[in-house]
Amino acid sequence: MSAAVATARRWGTLPGVATVYRWELFKLRHQKRTYLGLGASILVPVLFVIAVHLRRSHERGGGFAFSDYVDKSGLAIPLVILLFGAIWLFPLIAALVAGDIFASEDHNGTLKTILTRSLERWQLFAGKALAAGTYAIAAILLCGTVGVVAGSIQSGFNPLQSLSGTIVSAPRATELVYFSLLIYLIPITAIVCIGLLLSVVTHNSAAAVVGTLMISLVFQLIGILPGLGALQPYLLSTQFNAWQGLLRTPIDWTPIVRAIWICAIYGLGSLFCAFVVFLRRDVAGG
16 A cells, blocks of 8 residues: 555545645655745745845945845835846746656656556646645745845835835835735746646656746846847746736736746646646656
8 A cells, every 4th residue: 555545544535636636745844845945935034134134234236236225224125136036036946846747657767656656647647736736826925925024124114115116115115025025926836837748758857947948048048138038028037027007006916917928827727737647658668
């Protein structure tokens, strides 16, 4: 009897999506790559706040872009991290689990055993996909929360200036920060789906993780190439900036709505392809 089925029986539930989901979360708690991603989610905002503190201590004027924002309110810290984290940090964190969650079964030779223990393929796929998505959500929210706390300690829990120049109260700004994190999860979910596709197709964790990150970087490269400006609104990389619409007065919903349907095309398309490939896989033949 596989460990997953034994655990499910101890919980008193039949094997299904919920069982797979809980078991995958249990496995994630015992994998190093899980803590690499979550550790980065904590470490990056802390290091950024330290850098802000050192700059304020040793410099007079100047500084980096958005320095005026982070000096006036610590609530700007997580927003600046969202801005720069889209380049490689958050896609990599999402890919760490999404790219490994299927490929690791191939590496360990456990997929055949799992599928012959009262589990249907769609249940296994759905449970693993939900676990990968949960990890990405946890990492983004953790990073944002650490950024809010560390930033508030450094620069104060003060009102935040919006991108339109208006002043937003600290409680309202906190709400906007977390709504921004939720909007940010839209393209991150699409990245997770791409990672799942590569994990299913390549059967190799390293290839899937690196491939997911490279696809994200390629989108960004296309966005800066001359002559391709017309494509920029429809690139996945552009959707990482959709949250900025929340920081305008009045709120600009256009980039947010666009991010929803564009990321749905990228994400659901990748997820559907991954599902079809997984359903058709010859498990008996390896």
